[in-house]
Structures are given as structure tokens and as C-alpha cells.
Amino acid sequence: MDPKIAVQNVFFTYGDGTEALRNVSLDIAPFQIFVLFGPARAGKTTLLRLFNRLSDLIENTTVQGQVLVSGRDVFERSTDVIDLRRRIGMVFAVPTPLPGTIRENLTYGLRMAGVRSRDELERRVERSLTQAALWDEAKDRLSRPASALSGGQKQRLCIARSLALEPEVLILDNPTSGLDPLSTAMVEESLHDLKQRYTIIMVPHSVQQAARVATRAAFMLDGEIVEVGDADQIFGQPLVKQTEDYVTGRFG
Amino acid sequence: MKRQQTQKLAIAVITGAAALVVIPIVLVILYIVVQGIGALSWEFLTARPRNGMTEGGIMPAILGTLILTLGTAIVCLPLAIGAAIYLAEYAKDNRLTRWVRLAIVNLAGIPSIVYGLFGLGAFVLFLQFGTSILAGSLTLGIMTLPVVISTAEEAILSVPQEFRLVSQSLGATRWQTIRHQVLPHAMPGIITGIILGLSRAAGETAPILFTVAAFYLPSLPSSVSDQTMALPYHLYVITTQVPGMPLSVQYGTALVLLLLVLSLTLVATVIRTRMRRRRDW
Amino acid sequence: MANLTEFARERYAQAALRARPASIWLRRGWSETLIELLIRLSGLSTIAIVGLIFLFLVREGLPTFLDIPLRQLFSGRWYPIEGLYGLWPLLVGSLVVTAGAIIIAVPLGLTTAIYLGEIAPPWQREILKPLVEVLAGIPSIVLGFLGWVTLAPIIQGLGAPTGLTALTGSLILAYMALPAIISISEDALYAVPKEYRDGALAIGATQWQTIWRVVLPAARSGLAMAVMLGIGRAIGETMAVMMVTGNAAFVPDLGLDMPLSPVRTMTATIAAEMGEVAQGSLHYSVLFGIGIVLFVVTFTINLIAGRLVGSVVRRRGGQL
Ligand SMILES: Nc1ncnc2c1ncn2[C@@H]1O[C@H](COP(=O)(O)OP(=O)(O)OP(=O)(O)O)[C@@H](O)[C@H]1O
Ligand SMILES: [Mg+2]
Numbered sequence: 001m002d003p004k005i006a007v008q009n010v011f012f013t014y015g016d017g018t019e020a021l022r023n024v025s026l027d028i029a030p031f032q033i034f035v036l037f038g039p040a041r042a043g044k045t046t047l048l049r050l051f052n053r054l055s056d057l058i059e060n061t062t063v064q065g066q067v068l069v070s071g072r073d074v075f076e077r078s079t080d081v082i083d084l085r086r087r088i089g090m091v092f093a094v095p096t097p098l099p100g101t102i103r104e105n106l107t108y109g110l111r112m113a114g115v116r117s118r119d120e121l122e123r124r125v126e127r128s129l130t131q132a133a134l135w136d137e138a139k140d141r142l143s144r145p146a147s148a149l150s151g152g153q154k155q156r157l158c159i160a161r162s163l164a165l166e167p168e169v170l171i172l173d174n175p176t177s178g179l180d181p182l183s184t185a186m187v188e189e190s191l192h193d194l195k196q197r198y199t200i201i202m203v204p205h206s207v208q209q210a211a212r213v214a215t216r217a218a219f220m221l222d223g224e225i226v227e228v229g230d231a232d233q234i235f236g237q238p239l240v241k242q243t244e245d246y247v248t249g250r251f252g
Numbered sequence: 253m254k255r256q257q258t259q260k261l262a263i264a265v266i267t268g269a270a271a272l273v274v275i276p277i278v279l280v281i282l283y284i285v286v287q288g289i290g291a292l293s294w295e296f297l298t299a300r301p302r303n304g305m306t307e308g309g310i311m312p313a314i315l316g317t318l319i320l321t322l323g324t325a326i327v328c329l330p331l332a333i334g335a336a337i338y339l340a341e342y343a344k345d346n347r348l349t350r351w352v353r354l355a356i357v358n359l360a361g362i363p364s365i366v367y368g369l370f371g372l373g374a375f376v377l378f379l380q381f382g383t384s385i386l387a388g389s390l391t392l393g394i395m396t397l398p399v400v401i402s403t404a405e406e407a408i409l410s411v412p413q414e415f416r417l418v419s420q421s422l423g424a425t426r427w428q429t430i431r432h433q434v435l436p437h438a439m440p441g442i443i444t445g446i447i448l449g450l451s452r453a454a455g456e457t458a459p460i461l462f463t464v465a466a467f468y469l470p471s472l473p474s475s476v477s478d479q480t481m482a483l484p485y486h487l488y489v490i491t492t493q494v495p496g497m498p499l500s501v502q503y504g505t506a507l508v509l510l511l512l513v514l515s516l517t518l519v520a521t522v523i524r525t526r527m528r529r530r531r532d533w
Numbered sequence: 534m535a536n537l538t539e540f541a542r543e544r545y546a547q548a549a550l551r552a553r554p555a556s557i558w559l560r561r562g563w564s565e566t567l568i569e570l571l572i573r574l575s576g577l578s579t580i581a582i583v584g585l586i587f588l589f590l591v592r593e594g595l596p597t598f599l600d601i602p603l604r605q606l607f608s609g610r611w612y613p614i615e616g617l618y619g620l621w622p623l624l625v626g627s628l629v630v631t632a633g634a635i636i637i638a639v640p641l642g643l644t645t646a647i648y649l650g651e652i653a654p655p656w657q658r659e660i661l662k663p664l665v666e667v668l669a670g671i672p673s674i675v676l677g678f679l680g681w682v683t684l685a686p687i688i689q690g691l692g693a694p695t696g697l698t699a700l701t702g703s704l705i706l707a708y709m710a711l712p713a714i715i716s717i718s719e720d721a722l723y724a725v726p727k728e729y730r731d732g733a734l735a736i737g738a739t740q741w742q743t744i745w746r747v748v749l750p751a752a753r754s755g756l757a758m759a760v761m762l763g764i765g766r767a768i769g770e771t772m773a774v775m776m777v778t779g780n781a782a783f784v785p786d787l788g789l790d791m792p793l794s795p796v797r798t799m800t801a802t803i804a805a806e807m808g809e810v811a812q813g814s815l816h817y818s819v820l821f822g823i824g825i826v827l828f829v830v831t832f833t834i835n836l837i838a839g840r841l842v843g844s845v846v847r848r849r850g851g852q853l
Contacts, residue, residue, distance in 0.1 A: 358835050
């Protein structure tokens with residue numbers, strides 16, 4: 001199968017001269033959970049934000065190389081960035097409900113896309129909440145402020161909010177960083193179901209979590225991809241010494 | 253110990269100096285209130301001046317100041333908020349932006365009498381608006397720009413970056429993000445800045461001297477090309493230009509102006525604290 | 534069956550989401566493009582406005598510098614009725630009043646800022662800061678009025694022939710410049726890292742020694758900026774000054790009693806005389822010429838202040 005996302009020889013530099021990505025190449029096949037892991041400041045977030053061009057929000061950056069989503073380079077001039085972002089959902093490390101009710105959060109992207117139909121919006125609310133395993137807890141309080149949810153619920157709301165746009169890819173950047181083990185387990189479980197329908201790219205909270213959820217995995221270090229492989233291989237018999245050290249906890 | 257004595261002395265001097273700043277402020281306000289409260293009456297607030305302005309009320313001046321404040325808002329707000337959004341959300345870190353910032357800093361530093369000259373040259377004479385509410389509002393509006401721009405920009409910048417990231421990651425355009433996420437949250441700060449700016453404009457005399465203010469008018473203004481009386485100028489006139497003016501009328505006028513301006517400031521502060529408490533991040 | 538309809542509906546909705554032309558103009562709609570254009574224009578308009586202000590001042594005031602010989606401009610006689618336009622007395626008037634105000638306001642302002650930032654307990658700060666804001670909010674005409682009815686008689690009691698003197702103006706101006714000086718100094722003190730203080734206190738310095746030897750030196754560029762902007766405020770103030778300085782266009786004699794002589798500032802001259810001049814006359818032009826001088830002076834002061842601490846200016850925006 002053609003890769004959903006293909007990264008080809010990407011270099012990325014921030015305005016202050018930080019070389020965050022150095023010659024990164026990567027293929028991500030559809031309908032799987034691709035885990036991108038590595039120590040702090042490896043460049044994971046930087047790489048993820050190229051996929052939906054959220055990197056545009058930072059000034060004075062330079063990019064080289066290609067990032068292909070469904071075969072088309074996102075940095076091409078003709079790319080419709082807004083459409084790209086609708087096709088690629090993103091969930092951030094800190095659960096960030098927008099101020100407003102749960103329903104307003106879920107329908108925000110759709111409303112901004114010009115969807116007006118009440119029925120359509122309601123239907124998407126229910127579907128996305130169900131997919132994010134939040135429907136039962138939230139169905140009676142859709143008109144309440146999203147800020148009243150617990151941390152784990154908030155993060156599942158953020159997942160649901162991305163899913164409401166029916167994206168092709170779902171990116172999760174360390175989505176369980178602030179969550180308790182139970183909430184973490186619930187998020188992981190919903191991911192497991194979601195990979196049937198979406199291509200999921202995730203930065204995990206820990207190596208353990210990476211091993212639990214990954215179909216494939218890539219180890220990043222200092223802006224470079226050290227090793228890519230199937231989860232079993234990466235977490236079982238890593239080929240590169242640095243990967244092995246990191247996976248076995250001898251890193252640093 | 254000498255060190256300890258110096259310390260004690262220094263602290264005492266500093267405290268004394270602070271008192272020297274603060275106590276007169278309180279005294280000034282109390283004094284005006286005490287002296288002016290006797291003149292305040294329903295008639296004073298709602299009647300026109302009579303008998304060479306020594307009797308009757310100051311309604312035309314109050315009304316004029318309210319009209320001018322409204323005019324100032326209409327001129328200033330769209331430009332100021334637009335400029336604040338530009339600086340906070342659109343401006344890149346380049347030379348052009350530095351010029352814009354320099355321009356704003358300098359606008360803030362230009363003396364109000366110079367704004368008055370500008371208003372005279374540009375609006376009254378060149379554009380031939382004459383001494384009119386239109387010319388006065390334009391002058392005051394431009395003078396108020398820098399205050400409103402800088403407070404509004406600060407308010408916009410204080411909206412957490414996460415909201416912008418989340419909104420745009422959900423496919424909202426930049427403007428949609430500003431419109432639906434940034435501005436609602438910056439609103440308390442923006443409103444505070446607006447009211448502060450307007451309260452300053454309401455109390456200004458120099459910019460309206462040659463652009464709109466009238467010494468005395470027998471009738472109320474009926475269009476934006478009329479002149480109007482205004483509280484600050486009226487206070488100036490009855491203090492220095494009209495001999496035999498009863499002191500109580502002067503104090504009464506000063507008190508009304510002070511109350512108007514300070515209540516605006518108070519409203520701004522209340523809005524700010526209220527809406528801050530309501531924020532939910 | 535139900536599933537099938539749902540599936541169809543879903544695809545349809547997705548198609549609706551996707552079926553958008555790629556052109557940015559069309560996709561975002563002309564209204565959004567228009568709004569963004571307006572936003573950019575309002576940002577750039579600030580530059581245009583500064584330019585226009587200068588342009589109109591020059592347009593009306595240029596004859597001052599073309600038609601009057603420089604020697605006369607710098608002479609000591611301001612006597613427009615006889616066609617004598619010596620700016621010297623007005624410059625000196627502004628200078629004397631402003632200098633007096635700064636001499637009073639800077640020590641008071643700095644110490645108040647030190648008190649607020651370093652000494653006052655929080656509950657006092659909660660009360661005092663708004664009070665200083667209130668002072669900033671009192672219209673200059675009200676302070677001028679008070680100066681006229683209360684302060685002037687007191688000054689006259691000091692032995693001056695009249696209560697309307699440079700000193701009266703300086704006192705009123707000092708209080709008008711105080712809020713700006715206090716708030717910028719406070720920012721400057723606040724920006725001094727806490728470690729500096731802790732370090733000094735740890736080696737046994739008293740609080741005063743810490744403030745005097747460590748905090749103030751560290752904050753000096755910010756404090757200098759506070760002084761500059763205080764000067765800018767004071768030079769440009771009009772109404773209060775016009776009411777209480779006596780408006781005598783003479784160069785006061787140098788001496789101890791100089792503060793007790795009446796003076797006339799540039800701002801007051803414009804405000805007092807513009808109402809009486811014929812538009813287009815030389816006198817009219819000269820008043821605009823004084824406006825040019827004021828514009829250039831305040832512009833320069835702001836530039837210098839901006840150079841002093843670029844970051845503080847940027848942080849505070851235009852609100853100085
Ligand atoms: N906005 C920015 N400006 C300048 N440098 C940045 C910026 N964001 C990140 N960096 C730098 O780029 C490098 C990669 O950062 P990035 O956030 O992508 O790492 P990460 O792998 O996501 O780390 P973490 O696990 O801590 O989230 C780091 O050296 C970081 O300091
Ligand atoms: Mg990261």
C-alpha cells in the first residue's frame with residue numbers, strides 16, 4: 001500500500017538557528033498506529049507540526065525536503081492549508097478545550113468549515129464522542145462548559161473534536177502526559193479502536209506506552225531518525241545501539 | 253549600629269516621599285468633592301447656563317462632552333483595534349513593524365496642543381469641516397489611538413497561544429481564529445483600554461480649543477458640523493475668562509468633570525476584574 | 534439499510550467539506566480577505582498619521598522659518614503685535630517650568646516606585662497603585678483650576694508679587710508627570726532579577742543597601758527612561774500650565790527667586806494666542822512653528838527613551 005505520509009530528506013531550522021530536523025525520511029502506512037519516540041528535544045513535535053503545516057505559525061523557519069500527504073507535497077504552493085488541517089487532526093500534550101461548551105468544542109471545526117445543518121452537527125457530535133469513548137459520560141452535559149470535565153475526559157474530548165472533522169490522519173503529541181493511569185488506559189484503548197478507520201501518529205508518554213500501542217515505531221534523537229521498524233522488532237531486537245539503550249532504559 | 257540607622261532613616265525618607273505623593277491626591281479629590289458638592293443639583297446638571305453663565309446649569313457642556321466622547325470612540329475604535337490586531341497577530345518581526353511601533357510611541361508622546369494644531373490645520377481648514385463636532389472628534393480620536401492600541405495589543409497577546417494552535421489545527425483560518433477565539437478572550441482588556449482612552453479624551457481641553465469648543469452657545473448642537481460646549485473648556489472659561497464667576501459654580505463644574513472621568517476609569521477597572529474572574533483557563 | 538443511508542450521508546458531508554476550490558481568495562471568501570486588508574491598513578495608518586501630523590504642522594508653520602530671520606527667532610522679544618517673534622522667552626519658560634517639575638517629580642516618583650515595589654506590604658500596594666492611576670486620570674484642566682484657586686494664593690504668601698509663577702506651574706506639572714514616572718520606574722525595578730536582591734541580602738546587606746547598591750544600578754536604564762518620558766510629559770502639558778504660570782513672555786532673571794517669576798511656555802502661547810490670530814498671518818504661522826518645535830522635541834525625547842530600553846518600550850507598546 002502507498003504510504004499515507006511520506007517524509008523525504010527534511011531539514012528544519014528555527015529562527016534562532018536551532019536545527020530541529022536533520023535529513024529526516026519516513027514512510028507512514030495507513031490504518032496503523034505509528035509511534036514516534038525519543039528523548040526530549042529530539043524534534044518529534046517539530047516533525048508532527050509539519051504534517052499539518054502548523055509550523056507556519058512560527059516565524060522565520062526554514063524547511064527543506066518534502067512532506068507528502070496522500071502523495072502531495074504539503075509545502076507546494078497550491079496546497080490548501082486549511083483543507084490540509086481538516087484532513088489531519090491533531091491532539092496536543094496538554095488537553096486544551098476551547099472556552100465554551102462541550103458541544104461548541106466538538107462542532108468548532110465544522111462550523112468554521114461552514115457546516116450549518118443542526119442535524120449534521122448533532123450527528124457528528126454523537127459519532128465523534130462515541131469513537132473517543134466519551135459518549136456515555138458526556139451525552140447529558142453537552143451544553144455544559146468543557147472546562148468542567150476531568151483531565152482524562154478533556155483529552156478524550158480533544159480527540160473527539162479532531163474526529164468530528166472526519167480526518168484521514170490523527171496526530172497525538174504525547175496525549176497522556178498529564179493523565180492518571182486509568183485515564184491513560186482509556187485513551188490508549190480508544191486509539192486501538194480508532195486505527196481501523198484512521199492513520200494514527202503518536203508521540204508516546206513512555207517507552208512502555210510506545211510498546212503497548214505501536215504497530216510501527218521510529219526512534220528519534222537530536223533531530224534525526226535513528227531507526228524505524230515494526231513495533232515487535234524495535235522494542236524486541238533493536239538494531240541500533242542507541243535505540244537499544246533508550247528502549248532498555250540505559251539512555252543518558 | 254550605623255548601618256541599621258541608615259537603613260531606618262532611608263526607609264523613613266522613602267515612606268515619607270510616597271506619602272507626599274499619595275496624600276495630595278486624596279486631598280485634591282476630597283477638596284473638590286467638598287467644595288463642589290454644594291453646587292450640584294438637578295438644575296445644575298440639566299439646565300442651560302443663565303445670566304452670563306453665573307446661574308443655571310451646565311447641561312450643554314456635559315452633553316457636548318458626551319457627544320465628543322462618542323465621536324472619539326467612533327473615530328478611534330476601528331482604527332485602534334485594527335492596528336492592535338495587526339501588531340499582535342499579523343505583523344512580522346521586520347523593519348516595517350518597528351516603524352509602526354515607533355509611530356505609536358511617538359503618537360503617544362505628541363503634546364495634546366499639537367494635536368489641536370493638527371486638527372485645526374487638517375480638519376477645520378484643509379478639509380473645511382470648520383470648528384465642528386466632526387473636526388473635534390477626529391482630533392480627539394487620533395490622539396486617543398496610541399493608548400487604545402497598546403492596551404488592546406497587550407490584551408490580545410495575553411490570550412494563550414494554545415487557543416490559536418488548537419483553532420488553526422481544526423482548520424480555522426487565521427481570521428476565524430482571531431474572531432472566534434482571540435478577540436472574545438481579549439475583550440475585557442480591550443474594553444478597559446478603550447474606556448481609559450475615552451476617559452482621557454473626555455477630560456482633554458487643548459485638542460478641542462481650536463477644533464470644536466465654543467465659549468457659549470445659545471442652542472444645542474444639531475449636527476456634526478456644529479460647534480459644541482464641552483466640560484473641560486467650560487471650566488477653563490468660567491475660571492479664567494469670566495470675571496465675577498461664583499466659586500461654587502467653578503467647583504461644581506470641576507466636580508462634574510472629575511466624576512465623569514473617574515467613573516469611566518472605575519468602570520474600566522470593574523470590567524477588567526469582573527471579566528478576569530470569569531475566565532476559565 | 535439504515536447503515537447504508539448513514540454511510541451515504543457521511544460521504545456526502547465529507548464531499549461537501551472537501552469540495553472547495555483551491556484558490557485562497559475564493560476559499561476564504563472575499564469578506565475575510567477584505568477584513569485582513571483593513572487590519573493591515575489600520576496598522577500602517579499609524580505611520581501615515583505621524584507623517585500627516587508633521588506635514589500639516591509644516592504646511593501651516595513653514596513661513597516661520599522662511600520669513601523670519603533666525604536672529605530674530607532667537608531674540609528675547611516675543612511681541613507679536615509689533616511683529617517681534619523671539620521664541621527665546623517661550624523656550625526658556627518651557628525649560629524653567631519643566632526643569633522645576635522634573636526636579637520635584639523625579640525624586641518623588643523614584644522613591645514612590647521604590648516604596649511600592651520594595652517596601653510596601655501587599656495590602657498597601659493594592660490601594661496605592663489605583664490611587665496613582667486616579668492621579669493619571671485627573672484632567673489637566675482640573676489640576677490647573679485647583680492650582681489657580683488654591684495653590685496660587687499659597688505661593689503668593691511666600692512673598693511673590695503674584696501667585697502665578699514658574700514654581701506654581703512646576704508643582705502642578707510635577708504631579709501630572711508623576712504617574713508616568715512611577716509606573717515606568719516600577720516596571721524597571723520589577724525587571725531586576727530576584728537573585729540580585731537575594732544575593733545581596735544573603736551577604737548581610739541591609740534592605741536599604743540592597744536597594745541602593747544593587748537594585749537601583751541594575752534598573753538604571755529603565756529609570757533613565759522614566760525620567761525622559763516624564764520630561765516629555767511635562768514639556769507638552771498645556772492647560773494647567775497656561776492657567777498657573779502667569780503667562781509673561783519675558784526671560785526671567787537668573788537668580789534664586791527665578792522660580793517665583795511668571796513665565797510663559799510654548800504650549801501656553803499656542804493655546805492662548807491661536808484664538809486671536811488671523812488665519813494665514815505670520816503670527817498664525819509662528820504658532821504652528823512653535824508646534825513644530827514641540828513635535829521635534831518630543832519626538833527626539835521618545836527616540837532617545839526608545840533607544841535607552843528598546844525592550845521596555847516594546848513591552849509597554851505606545852503607552853508610556
Ligand atoms: N519555537 C521554537 N523556536 C526555537 N527553537 C525551538 C522551538 N520549538 C522547539 N525548538 C527547539 O527545537 C528542538 C526540537 O524541539 P521539539 O519540541 O520538536 O522536540 P520534542 O522531541 O517534541 O521534545 P519534547 O519531548 O520535549 O516535547 C529543540 O532543541 C527545541 O529547543
Ligand atoms: Mg514535543
